[in-house]
Amino acid sequence: MDRDLILALRDVTARYPGASRDALVGVSLDVRAGDFVAVLGPNGSGKTTLVRVALGLRSPAVGTTLVLGRPAAAWGRRALARLVAVVAQREDNLFPQRVRETVLLGRYPHLSPWGAERAEDREAVTRALERCDATALGDRWIWTLSGGEYQRVRLARALAQEPRLLVLDEPTASLDIRHEMELFELVRALVDAPAGGLAAVMITHHVNLAARFADRVLLLDAGRVAAHGRPADVLTRETVERVFAWPVAIQPFDDRPQMIPLRKPSP
Amino acid sequence: MKWLGLVGLALVALALAVLLGPAHVPLAELGTSEIVRNLRVPRALLGFVVGGSLAVAGAGLQALVRNPLADPFLLGLSGGAGLGAVAAIAWHLGGPWALPLAAFAGALAAMALVFRLGLVGGAELDPRVLLLAGVAVGAFAGAVTTAIVSLSEAAQLRNAFLWLWGGLSGASWEALLIVCLYVPVPLVTLFAAARPLDLLALGEEPARYLGADVTAVKRRVYIAASLLTAAAVAVSGVIGFVGLMVPHLCRGVWGQRHRALLPASFLGGGVLLVLADTAARVVVAPHELPVGIVTALLGVPLFAVLLRRWTVT
Numbered sequence: 095m096d097r098d099l100i101l102a103l104r105d106v107t108a109r110y111p112g113a114s115r116d117a118l119v120g121v122s123l124d125v126r127a128g129d130f131v132a133v134l135g136p137n138g139s140g141k142t143t144l145v146r147v148a149l150g151l152r153s154p155a156v157g158t159t160l161v162l163g164r165p166a167a168a169w170g171r172r173a174l175a176r177l178v179a180v181v182a183q184r185e186d187n188l189f190p191q192r193v194r195e196t197v198l199l200g201r202y203p204h205l206s207p208w209g210a211e212r213a214e215d216r217e218a219v220t221r222a223l224e225r226c227d228a229t230a231l232g233d234r235w236i237w238t239l240s241g242g243e244y245q246r247v248r249l250a251r252a253l254a255q256e257p258r259l260l261v262l263d264e265p266t267a268s269l270d271i272r273h274e275m276e277l278f279e280l281v282r283a284l285v286d287a288p289a290g291g292l293a294a295v296m297i298t299h300h301v302n303l304a305a306r307f308a309d310r311v312l313l314l315d316a317g318r319v320a321a322h323g324r325p326a327d328v329l330t331r332e333t334v335e336r337v338f339a340w341p342v343a344i345q346p347f348d349d350r351p352q353m354i355p356l357r358k359p360s361p
Numbered sequence: 362m363k364w365l366g367l368v369g370l371a372l373v374a375l376a377l378a379v380l381l382g383p384a385h386v387p388l389a390e391l392g393t394s395e396i397v398r399n400l401r402v403p404r405a406l407l408g409f410v411v412g413g414s415l416a417v418a419g420a421g422l423q424a425l426v427r428n429p430l431a432d433p434f435l436l437g438l439s440g441g442a443g444l445g446a447v448a449a450i451a452w453h454l455g456g457p458w459a460l461p462l463a464a465f466a467g468a469l470a471a472m473a474l475v476f477r478l479g480l481v482g483g484a485e486l487d488p489r490v491l492l493l494a495g496v497a498v499g500a501f502a503g504a505v506t507t508a509i510v511s512l513s514e515a516a517q518l519r520n521a522f523l524w525l526w527g528g529l530s531g532a533s534w535e536a537l538l539i540v541c542l543y544v545p546v547p548l549v550t551l552f553a554a555a556r557p558l559d560l561l562a563l564g565e566e567p568a569r570y571l572g573a574d575v576t577a578v579k580r581r582v583y584i585a586a587s588l589l590t591a592a593a594v595a596v597s598g599v600i601g602f603v604g605l606m607v608p609h610l611c612r613g614v615w616g617q618r619h620r621a622l623l624p625a626s627f628l629g630g631g632v633l634l635v636l637a638d639t640a641a642r643v644v645v646a647p648h649e650l651p652v653g654i655v656t657a658l659l660g661v662p663l664f665a666v667l668l669r670r671w672t673v674t
Contacts, residue, residue, distance in 0.1 A: 172572035172574075180567075185567040187563070188563075189612060189617040191562075195617070203572035
């Protein structure tokens with residue numbers, strides 16, 4: 095078996111109950127250790143559904159999703175959470191909590207239902223906070239964090255899971271330029287870390303940052319794969335204009351395609 | 362340290378409940394007194410277990426329906442239990458166990474109905490629907506209860522009314538034994554769900570991604586909390602505020618992690634109810650107040666102060 099093949103979607107079609115069309119149609123995707131895959135596409139193109147189906151929250155109507163060669167639905171949630179960490183688009187904080195406590199939640203898949211957290215769990219939390227440059231935030235209340243700090247903390251919680259695959263769903267929404275660059279740099283560094291062998295899948299609306307940081311881009315359009323491959327092959331003017339329904343220009347920068355949305359020509 | 366303090370508080374509360382009462386029992390006769398042995402001791406212990414159960418059920422439900430306002434009776438159980446009990450009183454069902462059993466059956470019926478309504482699409486328990494279903498079932502049962510009460514005689518009416526506000530005067534060693542045999546299973550079920558409940562506070566999808574089997578946890582917590590509440594309501598009527606306030610008081614001291622919060626809530630709920638029941642017996646002796654009135658009179662001002670402190674900071 096291919097130990098490096100962490101996630102494999104084969105011809106996946108999925109539909110929400112009561113929906114009039116399929117949310118995903120015939121989508122295939124392989125993610126290996128050391129891959130950084132960006133998932134792009136307009137709102138409602140199936141990006142978040144892709145994650146849900148890939149990780150067994152929804153079953154595909156057709157096709158298979160495999161995690162380390164085993165169907166996603168066959169994994170127990172705890173075992174799966176030790177392999178794959180997800181920074182979901184939304185989360186709530188029902189009750190006030192400190193940063194360290196919320197990062198410790200990332201250790202739960204490693205803990206027995208009755209046992210207390212061990213020294214190694216506290217070390218994993220400390221390490222995760224360090225890697226996300228969030229050590230200084232440890233004792234802060236969650237609700238006092240800025241948007242950028244909060245995303246770093248959530249990433250730290252995901253790293254505390256010590257996963258082999260990291261999935262991020264629009265992690266830079268509403269972040270300023272510095273914080274979004276820092277986040278992309280951090281994810282790239284995690285994937286490139288020599289010992290880690292981490293894979294990353296990031297859903298994002300930042301076409302240009304995806305092009306500069308990711309190894310591969312999966313472009314979704316109404317649940318179908320519009321294009322999939324190296325950024326330079328996927329992000330052509332024709333494809334981007336067709337999928338996003340807006341005129342653009344594409345220019346290279348640092349050997350990567352960069353997209354500039356054009357103004358509508360005045361009538 | 363805080364655990365030691367809480368256990369100490371529990372012992373003090375139990376001691377007070379045994380020492381104080383409308384009848385004066387000299388210290389020297391404490392060991393031999395019938396009043397102490399057959400009335401005060403089982404009543405104090407039963408109050409402790411009931412208060413603890415209500416508080417744990419409240420803490421679990423607050424995390425389950427993701428609403429800090431949740432309490433064990435929010436989901437229609439008090440309505441169902443009340444209807445059962447009032448029906449038993451109105452129809453003169455005899456025997457010492459008729460009332461508790463009728464209340465228990467009413468609570469279970471309400472729970473089953475709310476559970477069925479909360480199962481959206483037949484499989485997944487939706488906490489928002491659960492909440493609405495609970496309020497609706499509770500209101501309906503309340504209306505039927507009032508209809509029965511309004512048609513009954515004055516003496517029955519008074520009994521029914523007193524029962525609806527809760528009281529531990531029916532306490533006995535038998536009741537305590539039955540409750541102590543029954544309560545551990547749902548209690549342990551809730552304690553075992555402590556970690557998934559922590560995760561659930563983030564939302565269902567993040568909880569799943571962090572390894573919680575959300576569907577199973579929701580069912581288990583709902584059923585266990587309801588069974589605890591049904592038992593409590595069967596032996597002591599509807600005692601409000603314990604299940605709402607105690608978890609919040611404990612959150613202030615023990616934080617949000619259910620592994621500590623649930624046991625702390627059990628002890629805290631026990632302390633509060635035993636103290637409230639002692640006050641209910643002593644303050645207007647030889648009469649006795651329904652203990653639910655005392656928990657409300659003590660609890661509401663306390664809660665208001667806390668609420669103010671939280672919203673100011």
